[in-house]
Amino acid sequence: xxxxxxxxxxxxxxxxxxxxxxxxxxxxxxxxxxxxxxxxxxxxxxxxxxxxxxxxxxxxxxxxxxxxxxxxxxxxxxxxxxxxxxxxxxxxxxxxxxxxxxxxxxxxxxxx
Numbered sequence: 001x002x003x004x005x006x007x008x009x010x011x012x013x014x015x016x017x018x019x020x021x022x023x024x025x026x027x028x029x030x031x032x033x034x035x036x037x038x039x040x041x042x043x044x045x046x047x048x049x050x051x052x053x054x055x056x057x058x059x060x061x062x063x064x065x066x067x068x069x070x071x072x073x074x075x076x077x078x079x080x081x082x083x084x085x086x087x088x089x090x091x092x093x094x095x096x097x098x099x100x101x102x103x104x105x106x107x108x109x110x111x112x
Contacts (some may be wrong), residue, residue, distance in 0.1 A: 001096040002070050006061045007089040008081040013059050019080035029062040
């Protein structure tokens, strides 16, 4: 099993959720996060005062899938989240050793 974490632009969340649903993903976790990469934030003007926004708002989408579904899920996220501009985000893939569903006690693939 693999855990896929995608950091995306907030306005792309609905498109990513729909794309994941189309490839059979039935559950995911979404978190509002802040961060920066190469774009390093930006400067804004508010009531005549200039200030620096270091951390930009992003969305983190987390999905745990069978190892065989990883490429399909990554492709769906890429197509849905890409704008072609800086700050589109990143996808991280890591191994998951074990999953346990609390309600039923099911483990691993049965718990996904």
